[in-house]
Amino acid sequence: MHPLRTHISDKVSMTEQEFDLVLDAFKPRRLKKNQLLLRPGEICTADHFVIGGSLRQYYLDESGKEHVVQFAFENWWISDWSSVLSKTASFYSIEAMEASEVLVIGQAQLEILFKQIPALESYFRLIFQQAYAAHQRRILWLQKPALERYRYFASVYGYFEQRLPQAQIASYLGLTRESFSRVKRILRNEHRKTAAG
Amino acid sequence: MHPLRTHISDKVSMTEQEFDLVLDAFKPRRLKKNQLLLRPGEICTADHFVIGGSLRQYYLDESGKEHVVQFAFENWWISDWSSVLSKTASFYSIEAMEASEVLVIGQAQLEILFKQIPALESYFRLIFQQAYAAHQRRILWLQKPALERYRYFASVYGYFEQRLPQAQIASYLGLTRESFSRVKRILRNEHRKTAAG
DNA sequence: CGTTGGCTTGAGAGGGCTCAAGGCCAGTGG
DNA sequence: CCACTGGCCTTGAGCCCTCTCAAGCCAACG
Numbered sequence: 235m236h237p238l239r240t241h242i243s244d245k246v247s248m249t250e251q252e253f254d255l256v257l258d259a260f261k262p263r264r265l266k267k268n269q270l271l272l273r274p275g276e277i278c279t280a281d282h283f284v285i286g287g288s289l290r291q292y293y294l295d296e297s298g299k300e301h302v303v304q305f306a307f308e309n310w311w312i313s314d315w316s317s318v319l320s321k322t323a324s325f326y327s328i329e330a331m332e333a334s335e336v337l338v339i340g341q342a343q344l345e346i347l348f349k350q351i352p353a354l355e356s357y358f359r360l361i362f363q364q365a366y367a368a369h370q371r372r373i374l375w376l377q378k379p380a381l382e383r384y385r386y387f388a389s390v391y392g393y394f395e396q397r398l399p400q401a402q403i404a405s406y407l408g409l410t411r412e413s414f415s416r417v418k419r420i421l422r423n424e425h426r427k428t429a430a431g
Numbered sequence: 432m433h434p435l436r437t438h439i440s441d442k443v444s445m446t447e448q449e450f451d452l453v454l455d456a457f458k459p460r461r462l463k464k465n466q467l468l469l470r471p472g473e474i475c476t477a478d479h480f481v482i483g484g485s486l487r488q489y490y491l492d493e494s495g496k497e498h499v500v501q502f503a504f505e506n507w508w509i510s511d512w513s514s515v516l517s518k519t520a521s522f523y524s525i526e527a528m529e530a531s532e533v534l535v536i537g538q539a540q541l542e543i544l545f546k547q548i549p550a551l552e553s554y555f556r557l558i559f560q561q562a563y564a565a566h567q568r569r570i571l572w573l574q575k576p577a578l579e580r581y582r583y584f585a586s587v588y589g590y591f592e593q594r595l596p597q598a599q600i601a602s603y604l605g606l607t608r609e610s611f612s613r614v615k616r617i618l619r620n621e622h623r624k625t626a627a628g
Numbered sequence: 629c630g631t632t633g634g635c636t637t638g639a640g641a642g643g644g645c646t647c648a649a650g651g652c653c654a655g656t657g658g
Numbered sequence: 659c660c661a662c663t664g665g666c667c668t669t670g671a672g673c674c675c676t677c678t679c680a681a682g683c684c685a686a687c688g
Binding site for chain 1: 675676677679
């Protein structure tokens with residue numbers, strides 16, 4: 235079954251015909267490593283469903299530092315919904331971290347589909363609801379010290395962690411690479427002690 | 432016009448009959464100052480639309496400190512959607528900061544209405560989409576130094592600021608009361624200089 | 629083998645925290 | 659009318675965590 239179909243079926247029920255309609259509205263797009271899917275200053279007009287690879291959404295601050303706000307892997311959605319909704323310039327970049335493939339759907343197209351297929355709107359309502367809840371949790375643990383942040387990250391992102399460069403994880407955790415490196419050393423030492431008994 | 436009707440009409444179009452159906456599904460609830468609308472450990476099963484007053488949603492950490500994640504004023508929605516969705520115990524409290532009145536709707540009831548009135552689901556989809564975008568922005572400025580956080584807060588929350596106790600604002604900004612107090616002094620001094628020329 | 633990218637280590641600085649007082653009302657009761 | 663109280667905000671001193679800046683290390687690659 236198509237990965238998008240699987241993902242939708244996990245949340246709402248949709249007929250084959252409806253899903254075919256949905257799938258027709260998407261265009262596939264391949265991205266090379268480090269290629270940008272969205273550039274800051276552009277108005278984002280589409281949503282993207284990740285078929286393969288991994289992407290990150292980040293903000294470039296005044297001093298040129300990158301702040302990762304979001305990752306996306308297989309079966310995740312990624313977009314700057316703030317820009318889409320308000321039709322204003324995005325201040326985020328979305329970049330492929332590995333060679334990736336995404337399915338693209340324009341917001342206008344999506345709105346049309348919502349009218350035809352209420353179940354699709356239910357699905358997106360759930361997606362946003364979950365994303366919102368996840369971000370609320372993230373705000374909480376961003377206020378904890380570095381070590382706990384990392385522990386939480388490791389527990390939530392589990393095996394994805396291995397696919398991510400340290401610098402990206404550090405940024406996502408709101409840490410510098412250096413501090414992140416030190417945090418990991420502390421954890422390593424704890425494990426050594428535990429292992430040694 | 433009913434405040435909820437106004438709020439819905441700003442985002443989607445809905446007939447009188449549909450809106451009457453919606454409104455019938457709500458129950459009003461009055462809260463005294465400091466009264467809890469949601470207690471940690473409870474499963475949250477409802478959404479709440481604020482008619483009057485103000486509420487805050489906060490997390491009590493292991494050391495007993497409160498972390499405000501969200502405020503709600505007139506015409507805002509507030510709930511622990513994470514708990515609603517997953518039907519698990521909430522780790523948030525929602526408390527009235529002033530004597531307040533909210534309209535309550537159970538999630539089950541809401542799902543039924545979604546089936547009957549697709550426009551309502553559109554409305555909620557938009558609400559969540561906006562809430563998500565707002566939280567993403569919040570994550571960004573939570574990483575900036577205290578002064579900038581406060582400036583941003585003041586620019587976004589504008590006149591609500593006067594209705595909020597300092598301690599709540601401090602917590603929302605991820606600061607202690609003391610640090611927040613110092614930040615405000617710095618800003619006052621800046622203004623004095625500017626005013627004096 | 630030099631370069632480049634990604635990770636680690638070190639030393640010093642600084643922003644925000646903790647703990648502990650101190651000030652300023654508004655409300656209350658003598 | 660005034661002292662007392664409790665809530666709320668401010669101030670101060672010292673500390674700690676994380677940042678910055680600067681090297682150093684290692685593996686991959688040309």
